Amino acid sequence: MYAQMVQSEATQDDPEKLAAFQARIDAGEKIEPKDWMPEGYRKTLIRQIGQHAHSEIVGQLPEGNWITRAPTLERKAILLAKVQDEAGHGLYLYCAAETMGVSRDELTEMLLDGRMKYSSIFNYPTLNWADIGAVGWLVDGAAIMNQVPLQRTSFGPYSRAMIRICKEESFHARQGFDAIRKMAEGTPAQKKMAQDAVNRLWFPALMMFGPSDKDSVHSAQSMAWKIKINTNDELRQKFVDQTVPQIEFLGLDLPDPTIKWNEERGHYDYSDPDWSEFFEVIKGNGPCNVDRLAARNKAWDDGAWVRDGLLAHAKKKAARQHAAE
Amino acid sequence: MKNEWPLWEIFIRGQHGMSHRHVGSLHAPDAEMAIKNARDVYTRRNEGVSIWVVEANHIAASSPSDKGPLYEPSESKVYRHPTFFDIPEEVGAM
Numbered sequence A: 001m002y003a004q005m006v007q008s009e010a011t012q013d014d015p016e017k018l019a020a021f022q023a024r025i026d027a028g029e030k031i032e033p034k035d036w037m038p039e040g041y042r043k044t045l046i047r048q049i050g051q052h053a054h055s056e057i058v059g060q061l062p063e064g065n066w067i068t069r070a071p072t073l074e075r076k077a078i079l080l081a082k083v084q085d086e087a088g089h090g091l092y093l094y095c096a097a098e099t100m101g102v103s104r105d106e107l108t109e110m111l112l113d114g115r116m117k118y119s120s121i122f123n124y125p126t127l128n129w130a131d132i133g134a135v136g137w138l139v140d141g142a143a144i145m146n147q148v149p150l151q152r153t154s155f156g157p158y159s160r161a162m163i164r165i166c167k168e169e170s171f172h173a174r175q176g177f178d179a180i181r182k183m184a185e186g187t188p189a190q191k192k193m194a195q196d197a198v199n200r201l202w203f204p205a206l207m208m209f210g211p212s213d214k215d216s217v218h219s220a221q222s223m224a225w226k227i228k229i230n231t232n233d234e235l236r237q238k239f240v241d242q243t244v245p246q247i248e249f250l251g252l253d254l255p256d257p258t259i260k261w262n263e264e265r266g267h268y269d270y271s272d273p274d275w276s277e278f279f280e281v282i283k284g285n286g287p288c289n290v291d292r293l294a295a296r297n298k299a300w301d302d303g304a305w306v307r308d309g310l311l312a313h314a315k316k317k318a319a320r321q322h323a324a325e
Numbered sequence B: 001m002k003n004e005w006p007l008w009e010i011f012i013r014g015q016h017g018m019s020h021r022h023v024g025s026l027h028a029p030d031a032e033m034a035i036k037n038a039r040d041v042y043t044r045r046n047e048g049v050s051i052w053v054v055e056a057n058h059i060a061a062s063s064p065s066d067k068g069p070l071y072e073p074s075e076s077k078v079y080r081h082p083t084f085f086d087i088p089e090e091v092g093a094m
């Protein structure tokens, strides 16, 4: 998802404390920052929440790309608000991670030098306006699938961040659907663009849920700790089941010819994405990995004088106030 | 990256007549900027009518291990609750 393939850290804590901790989680209690927690829980969550936060921030790039070229002033205002929300989501999540004893700047540094990842989806380009609609509808739609259950995660600050985020996400999905619907119902050329966007983004969206359960080795511990609630395949299926009728509503062709309702399972059958492509993207070889990291590094470096200047000003002001007292 | 802006805890009054409630935290160089940032981060959809910001390192918090000594004494004082007392029905509302 926004946090893909987060490796669970092994834990070498006192078995008695571990058992008491697990009992609290099983009883549905929230773990708060000052409570005792296994080292593995803390490390895994820092990685997971950090990766989630980075995804929100890097995710602004493919959409920000179209703000100045939105087709109308209204679409521009909407997209601007949506992208601003994503910045907020990143901030909520960095705050949640910080309660575990890592600083936001440390996390940023790890993103910028490649030690931490962000979701594979944001390494795909947004080539035209139809892609912006498809991203809001499909990408945020896929994110919602994962974020809704995470509202019940065991770590209090993470759960609260998720609740805030979920409140804002349906605006994101709806504005995307509305934008692509306009095109699907538009001229033949516009409809063709909408189809092309869905075709290109379908499999990358499915990849967001991470590898298939049979290849997903990190789930058991995270699920016991309730920092992962559903398996990758469960969520992917849910997304497919929800989205296929929407594609049909738009009068577009299904982006995967193997999609078929399976009466017996009560779900749509579908094809897995090309997992070798997914692993290449994760390794840094997707179409936009280099651009995305370069853009984040540039923003960080170009902003340094502002951060330093404001801090120097604040210190000077505080000293002056102190002297006057 | 040693020049990190301090962390501020943010409290928002959601509606007139309600208390301020903790909503999260953010980084800012000073209180004035913390309020401006809080407005952008936490009240984009009319979630507030008033904002308090407190630098995080000025907050003193009870420790989870003090839970017993702090809260157990009140558990045995059931008479602090009105339901402890049997009031005959004839007495009416009280």
Ligand SMILES: [Fe+2]
Pocket (backbone or CB within 6 Å): A056, A085, A086, A089, A165
């Ligand atoms: Fe988001």
Ligand SMILES: [Fe+2]
Pocket (backbone or CB within 6 Å): A086, A140, A143, A169, A172
């Ligand atoms: Fe979103």
